[in-house]
Amino acid sequence: MRNVVFAVCLLVLGSVFLYTFLSPSFGSWERKDVGRYYLNTGLEKTGSANLVSSIVWDFRGFDTLGEETVLFTAAVGVFTILVFRRKRSG
């Protein structure tokens, strides 16, 4: 039983490594359409000279909304933990 589990784990790990080595290297994917589209039309579509900013706040605004939500949740979490502990102790 233990040997079977070990063999399965080894097989999965080996196939993952094999997949990583056999797939095209990072940045050389065949479909670069999205990146090329951003580079070509980013300036005229958003008017922003900083392409990173235009992607972060314009093309992928919902991603950034989630990012800000994470930050907000962190602040609210710290607030909750510390204020409740202060109330319990004092």
Add this chain to the structure above:
Amino acid sequence: MDVIVRTVVKGLFPFVILFGVYVILHGHLTPGGSFPGGVIIASGIALLVISFDLKKAESVIKERAAHVFEGLAGLFLVFIILSLSPLRDILMPGGKAFELWSAQQVLLLNVVGGVMVSMALVTIVYLLMRE
């Protein structure tokens, strides 16, 4: 902290805040934006908290005000991003590229996001220093 650190911080503090505001406002032109700019502003407040005390930092911005600004900025951010497609024509009336007044949508979101990031980090700094 001793008097040397306090004097240096007292002179340096406005410039730290100014640099943070600059990074936020030029987020659509130069590297930077709301996250680094907000962190710079919050680190200025943290410098004040460390070298002086909480009272001195609260004379710049109170803890309750930081909470309120953070919440309002977050609400405003959600409103803007969720209503982007109908508001797009209002928010982007044009403007020349490579100038400060361009890319109004990115500029507006940078400013609002910078307020939110800086106020969230200031809130965390205050809360942790009170412990």
